[in-house]
Every structure is written in structure tokens, then in C-alpha cells.
Amino acid sequence: MIFDNTVPIYIQIMKLIKKDIILGKLELGAKVLSTREYAQELKVNPNTMVRVFNELEREGITFTKRGVGTFITESKEKVESMKKEMAEDIIRNFIDGMLELGFEFSDMIDLIKHRLEKEVVQ
Amino acid sequence: MIFDNTVPIYIQIMKLIKKDIILGKLELGAKVLSTREYAQELKVNPNTMVRVFNELEREGITFTKRGVGTFITESKEKVESMKKEMAEDIIRNFIDGMLELGFEFSDMIDLIKHRLEKEVVQ
DNA sequence: ACTAGTGTACTATATACATATAACACTAGT
DNA sequence: ACTAGTGTTATATGTATATAGTACACTAGT
Structure with a gap:
């Protein structure tokens, strides 16, 4: 670690x-x-x-x-809500961060797709 | 601030x-x-x-x-590379974070799209 | 009862961060 | 020369984090 x-x-x-x-x-x-x-x-x-x-x-x-x-x-519910919370945080950080850098919504989708294609190939 | x-x-x-x-x-x-x-x-x-x-x-x-x-x-180049670096970081954090939570690539696109629709409405 | 393995609690030390405060060194404009 | 506004440097204080080490309290199994 x-x-x-x-x-x-x-x-x-x-x-x-x-x-x-x-x-x-x-x-x-x-x-x-x-x-x-x-x-x-x-x-x-x-x-x-x-x-x-x-x-x-x-x-x-x-x-x-x-x-x-x-x-x-x-509590299964606790774990579910924890997962949801962590995912929300990550998504929020992504969107807010990209907006602050001046990217548009359409840019975000394109960039993610582009990056995911690269990842899949690897 | x-x-x-x-x-x-x-x-x-x-x-x-x-x-x-x-x-x-x-x-x-x-x-x-x-x-x-x-x-x-x-x-x-x-x-x-x-x-x-x-x-x-x-x-x-x-x-x-x-x-x-x-x-x-x-240096315009310095600023450009800085922006690219910051965007890469954000994208990387997003993808790595979501993978670590067990989300698939397709989930990520869907979640982002879904969230962006919400944002636009606001 | 005893013991091994737990969690709990405490003191001490070191480092990074942030603040408060002060002094010094350089530059430009007067 | 002087001065105001810079960056630079330094000491001291307080808080958070992480470590090291020690001791105590509880639980389960023997």
C-alpha cells in the first residue's frame, strides 16, 4: 500500500x-x-x-x-448509501472540476468516451 | 473564498x-x-x-x-500544458475512482449523461 | 484462574501547515 | 536621497497528523 x-x-x-x-x-x-x-x-x-x-x-x-x-x-442499506455517496462525490468532482477549467458538457462526454476507448484497448 | x-x-x-x-x-x-x-x-x-x-x-x-x-x-504553451495536465488529473480521478467502486465503463457514461441532463435543467 | 488477543487510553516526539510578527533587501517613482 | 511598495527571510506559536512506546480493560477459550 x-x-x-x-x-x-x-x-x-x-x-x-x-x-x-x-x-x-x-x-x-x-x-x-x-x-x-x-x-x-x-x-x-x-x-x-x-x-x-x-x-x-x-x-x-x-x-x-x-x-x-x-x-x-x-446493514446492506448503509453500504448501498455509502457507495452512492462515494460515487456522487466522484461525479461531482469531475463535473465541477471540468467546468472550472472552462470545459463544456459536450467536451466532458467526448473526453470520457475517448479515454474509455483507450482503456479498453489496453 | x-x-x-x-x-x-x-x-x-x-x-x-x-x-x-x-x-x-x-x-x-x-x-x-x-x-x-x-x-x-x-x-x-x-x-x-x-x-x-x-x-x-x-x-x-x-x-x-x-x-x-x-x-x-x-508562455502560452505552459498554460496549455497546465490545463491539459489538470484535465487529465480530473478525468483520471473519475475513471479510477469509479472503477474502484465497481462501476463499468458503460455505467460511467450513463451516470455522467444523466447528471449533465439534470445540470442543464437547473 | 489463567492467558492470548482484543480494544482503549495515555505520554512523548517529530513533521507539516498556518498564523502572527518583525525585520531586511531591492526597485521604481518622486 | 527619500519613500512606498515590492519580494525575502526569520523567529515564535498553535494545531493536526503520524509515529513510538507503554499500560490498562475487556472477552473468549483453556
């Missing part, structure tokens, strides 16, 4: 875990690695993982049983 | 100035506000503006004449 040093590591790990949930790599209700295990796995300080899980719990994504472990929420 | 506290202010101001150049609000070769004026305008510390201009100069976007002021590059 390589981190972008312009964004706090705990934020990046939060996104990583959210994506793992969305993609089904982490199942609903499943126990995740302990803070210490995750810290070792991601080569990060245990305290950073504590922060990650505190924030995720605050958002209702995970819950913890003291002395037992940390678990993914059981 | 409202700043997003998850990103360093000097980075946000750099983007702001780059956008102003791209949109022609700041002309090639033009003298920009002094660090002190910009600081007052954006309600930011003068040292933060010093950092902004140091970084922009390092990127070849601006140049300074000591005791005189700070100026936008004369």
Missing part, C-alpha cells in the same frame, strides 16, 4: 476499507483484522488504525466489541 | 490561480496582486501566499521580479 502524502493516511485507509466493503472483499457483519494486524499489514502505526476505526464507527460503517474485535456493519 | 480543511490552503490557492490563468482572468505576463494584497483579499497569512508563489514559480507558472512584483508566465 502506497500512500499519497497530500492526504492524511487515516483518510486513505478509510477509503480503502470502504472500497473493500463495496466490492465484497469484506462481507457484512464480518470481523476485520485487529488494529495491530492492520497496522502491520499496512506498515502503519497502530494508533493510526485506531483512528481509522473510530471514524468508521462514527460513520456507522463498522462497530466494535471491546476485547473481541471490529466488525463490518450488518 | 472558503477553504476545504482537508487540503492545505496553499494548494487550494495554487489551483485557484491556475484556474484564473486558464479562464483568462489573469492574462499572460500580467502582474498579479502582491503577496500582502492577496493575503488580505483571501484572508490568509502573507507567508502562505509566499509559499503559493514559490511553488507556482517552481512549476514555471509565475516569475518574480524582486522589489517589483509577481507575474504570470508569458
Whole structure:
């Protein structure tokens, strides 16, 4: 795992875990690695993982049983709304960013299509 | 100007100035506000503006004449490549982000089109 | 009861960022 | 020469982030 040093590591790990949930790599209700295990796995300080899980719990994504472990929420709805929220953010960033650079709506569609064609070829 | 506290202010101001150049609000070769004026305008510390201009100069976007002021590059090519770079970044973030959430290429086009229709109506 | 594996909490240190404040150096216009 | 307006440099302070290290509290299995 390589981190972008312009964004706090705990934020990046939060996104990583959210994506793992969305993609089904982490199942609903499943126990995740302990803070210490995750810290070792991601080569990060245990305290950073504590922060990650505190924030995720605050958002209702995970819950913890003291002395037992940390678990993914059981709520399918929560995961769905999380996915939708993350997608909305990405779409918004794209459109707003392109508008701010002076691109028109038609440019956006063209650029995306053009880029996707390239990707498919690869 | 409202700043997003998850990103360093000097980075946000750099983007702001780059956008102003791209949109022609700041002309090639033009003298920009002094660090002190910009600081007052954006309600930011003068040292933060010093950092902004140091970084922009390092990127070849601006140049300074000591005791005189700070100026936008004369190079049209520089501005063009900067715009292209910023657009590429935005497009890349969009595609990578959506792929990581499990969306297909066709989903992306649909979502963008759908969102753009909404925007136009507004 | 004991123990291993959890989460929790705390202190200390280092770095980046942003601010506040002040002083210095250069340039252009008077 | 002087002065106002530049950029430049420096010290100090506060906050957020990340790390290192330690200790405590709870739970489940033995």
C-alpha cells in the first residue's frame, strides 16, 4: 500500500476499507483484522488504525466489541448509501472540476468516451 | 473564498490561480496582486501566499521580479500544458475512482449523461 | 484462574501547515 | 536621497497528523 502524502493516511485507509466493503472483499457483519494486524499489514502505526476505526464507527460503517474485535456493519442499506455517496462525490468532482477549467458538457462526454476507448484497448 | 480543511490552503490557492490563468482572468505576463494584497483579499497569512508563489514559480507558472512584483508566465504553451495536465488529473480521478467502486465503463457514461441532463435543467 | 488477543487510553516526539510578527533587501517613482 | 511598495527571510506559536512506546480493560477459550 502506497500512500499519497497530500492526504492524511487515516483518510486513505478509510477509503480503502470502504472500497473493500463495496466490492465484497469484506462481507457484512464480518470481523476485520485487529488494529495491530492492520497496522502491520499496512506498515502503519497502530494508533493510526485506531483512528481509522473510530471514524468508521462514527460513520456507522463498522462497530466494535471491546476485547473481541471490529466488525463490518450488518446493514446492506448503509453500504448501498455509502457507495452512492462515494460515487456522487466522484461525479461531482469531475463535473465541477471540468467546468472550472472552462470545459463544456459536450467536451466532458467526448473526453470520457475517448479515454474509455483507450482503456479498453489496453 | 472558503477553504476545504482537508487540503492545505496553499494548494487550494495554487489551483485557484491556475484556474484564473486558464479562464483568462489573469492574462499572460500580467502582474498579479502582491503577496500582502492577496493575503488580505483571501484572508490568509502573507507567508502562505509566499509559499503559493514559490511553488507556482517552481512549476514555471509565475516569475518574480524582486522589489517589483509577481507575474504570470508569458508562455502560452505552459498554460496549455497546465490545463491539459489538470484535465487529465480530473478525468483520471473519475475513471479510477469509479472503477474502484465497481462501476463499468458503460455505467460511467450513463451516470455522467444523466447528471449533465439534470445540470442543464437547473 | 489463567492467558492470548482484543480494544482503549495515555505520554512523548517529530513533521507539516498556518498564523502572527518583525525585520531586511531591492526597485521604481518622486 | 527619500519613500512606498515590492519580494525575502526569520523567529515564535498553535494545531493536526503520524509515529513510538507503554499500560490498562475487556472477552473468549483453556
